Amino acid sequence: MSPDTPVSERTLVEEELIERVFWFITLRWITVAGICTTSLIAYFILNIGLPLIPILIIAACILLFNFVCITYHHYIKCISYSQYIKSHQRFANLQIFTDWIALVLLVHYTGGIESPVIFYFIFHVIIAAILLSGKACYLQTSFAVLLIISLSILEYVNIIPHVQIKELFPNIIYDNSLYLLSALFFCITSLYVSAYLATSIANQIMKREKEIIILKDNITDAYQALGKKDREKSEFTYKVTHELRAPLSAIQSLLKSIEEGYAGEISEKAKELILRSEKRTGFLLSLVKDLLDLVTGKTGKPRERDSKSVDINEAVKRTLHLMQEKVKAKNIKLTVNTTEQPVCLNIIPDDLDIILTNLIDNAVKYTQKDGAITINNYSTDDKIMIEVSDTGIGVHKDDVNKIFDEFYRASNAKAVELDGTGLGLTIVKNLVKRHGGNIDVNSELGKGTTVTVSFPV
């Protein structure tokens, strides 16, 4: 792995192996404690005649070795990350190698091939499979096998004196060469089979981890590409709507002048047709306006300097002022509950105006004559809330999740108001999200709707 690879990419697999090396060291502390306790219990409580001194010396050696390991571990961590990665493989090999020797000595002092400690070899095979490559694991296993065979032969031919633990094995089984051979055979085969199983599982896991990393990278790339596409789409929408706005404004302005008779007398029929045309261009203009607002909400996080501290109560008042005619025309009972203190929110003022205009406009639009609209502003410790409730037509429960979709209009909404872009709530949602807020809709069909917008303080 090259040293210039970004840390985030080289970590996952490598970092985990390094962690396991450390875990290996931790495990060794426990082993030392285990050796000391079991041997002391065996000697003093169970009265098993173990050669206590050599066993405790081995434990002390392991302890000492572990101190060396931990120092080395910290030392290579300090030099450089890339060297650390390279060293850790060698370091793991060295540790396992040393452990085999300690283990074979323990086996020797606890009764040679008949010692129950011999099972512990399997642990090390598994650890080797996890820490090292498959090949290294087999090499290490072969080394262990070599140690066991050598020990058995040396004890058998009495070059090394066999330690007989009479309390455990009253009969001398070293005389029985057939038993010795079969014990060796099963010991060796179980080590190799363990090595095979453990390496194949470890390899599988490693492969999966690599796949996950690749997958993660792919997803990140795809996500970024998608984000870029979305921004491009927004820019395109912005340009197109900008281009559409000028001619539409011109058409609308000219139609207005003709309709009001400034281009000479026109017939009633012509006037009616012009009014119809005006209505259509008017719709297009509101669509253009909504699209521009929609794109604004998608342009990402607002710049700090564009935001200002705005009093929500004032903003609501301002928006209502612009809509008072519509409210009066429908004889809607309007209640505004504000707090006594100003509720100040750091936001782009235009964004807040668009949010409020859309929410209140919706409430007015979809509330029948003589209905009621209630606006509640309040703040909690960490939130500022604006709640717009109406006694309008409500939203069908199947539609609640769709009303934030671009261009979606519920069928009962279309029945009440033919012209609508279906963008209002999408705009609101985008702008609210842009400022880190949340929007929530509670509605009952035919009874009314409550939209709650909350912003973090």
Added chain:
Amino acid sequence: MANPRILIIDDDPDIVEAMRMPLEANDYEVISANCGKEGLQKAREEIPDLIILDVMMETDTEGFHVAYELRSENQDSEYKNCRKIPILMITAISQKKGMSFSPEKDEAFLPVNDFIEKPIQPKDLLKKVAELVVNKE
């Protein structure tokens, strides 16, 4: 008394025409310019009673520059005779976004007297024009 003269600076001839019709029908004399440069020149030569100025022409902010030029405090400004001419600025829908000023509070920042939105509503236009011209007199 001569009819009040209005200079419309806008690069969209259709918008100019849409404004010209109701204005002329109400006895205003209309002069037009289709870019900022021509607008400034006509303002200096004609000294109209009102200037109707579009924001976006060749550039997105050309109208602003024209307004600043006309209101320049500089003693040697070629437009020092235009300083008192009221300006009615045309903005398109949602164009005011990002311009955090209002004619009352930020006069120093954006030296115009009032705004009118595109598409032009003749009644609205005539009302605002009448107010500005009367105030000037």
